[in-house]
Amino acid sequence: MTQDDSAVVFECSLDAPPEKVWRALSIPAYLERWLKPGDDVELAVMEAKENKSLTYHWREAGQGTAGDTEDSVVTFELTPTAEGGTWFKLTHAPMAVPVAANSNMANATLMAA
Amino acid sequence: MSDTDIFKVLADPTRRAVLERLATAELTATDLRAGFAISQPAMSQHLAVLREAGLIEERREGRFAHYRLAPEGLAPLHTWLARYEAFWPGRIDSLKDLLREMDQ
Numbered sequence: 672m673t674q675d676d677s678a679v680v681f682e683c684s685l686d687a688p689p690e691k692v693w694r695a696l697s698i699p700a701y702l703e704r705w706l707k708p709g710d711d712v713e714l715a716v717m718e719a720k721e722n723k724s725l726t727y728h729w730r731e732a733g734q735g736t737a738g739d740t741e742d743s744v745v746t747f748e749l750t751p752t753a754e755g756g757t758w759f760k761l762t763h764a765p766m767a768v769p770v771a772a773n774s775n776m777a778n779a780t781l782m783a784a
Numbered sequence: 785m786s787d788t789d790i791f792k793v794l795a796d797p798t799r800r801a802v803l804e805r806l807a808t809a810e811l812t813a814t815d816l817r818a819g820f821a822i823s824q825p826a827m828s829q830h831l832a833v834l835r836e837a838g839l840i841e842e843r844r845e846g847r848f849a850h851y852r853l854a855p856e857g858l859a860p861l862h863t864w865l866a867r868y869e870a871f872w873p874g875r876i877d878s879l880k881d882l883l884r885e886m887d888q
Contacts, residue, residue, distance in 0.1 A: 679865055691883060705879040706878075763872070765791040
């Protein structure tokens with residue numbers, strides 16, 4: 672058991688500057704359009720650094736007994752690239768399993784591009 | 785055992801360290817305490833929680849109890865990870881589509 676297998680991580684480059692990606696991630700109407708979170712998911716902003724990183728508390732009604740919920744944390748990190756685009760990194764982890772912000776999770780990283 | 789429960793069990797750093805040690809060897813409670821500033825009753829408590837969660841197994845040999853990882857113990861965590869590894873790629877594609885449609 673290491674931290675490498677306790678989070679889902681995706682990284683890719685996006686053909687838009689961080690300011691634009693930030694709006695797609697932080698404005699609810701845009702978020703709804705691409706994320707389509709579903710009726711059983713509640714999202715709440717936990718931490719926001721404009722144009723740099725955004726962390727949501729992802730609360731999902733469980734499929735078991737009533738009132739059972741699953742808490743997880745989704746963090747989007749945006750880094751400007753030399754070409755004027757954005758290097759995008761998404762980390763999704765169960766809330767109860769802390770993931771070191773700077774850990775090198777090479778094993779769990781999947782290229783989404 | 786629900787996913788949520790297993791995550792609570794794994795939230796404790798001592799319990800995660802115990803699982804890491806047991807990943808490579810079967811050990812007694814005394815072996816497991818080596819290097820930890822932790823009392824014997826506290827370690828027993830952690831081991832009990834891990835056993836109840838189905839993450840470790842105990843084998844008695846005379847006065848000694850030996851502990852090892854339970855083979856299927858982390859299955860709920862792996863199920864959770866697999867679900868979101870399947871979920872995100874399509875969403876990231878949708879994000880790329882939206883970025884093309886948005887105004888500057």
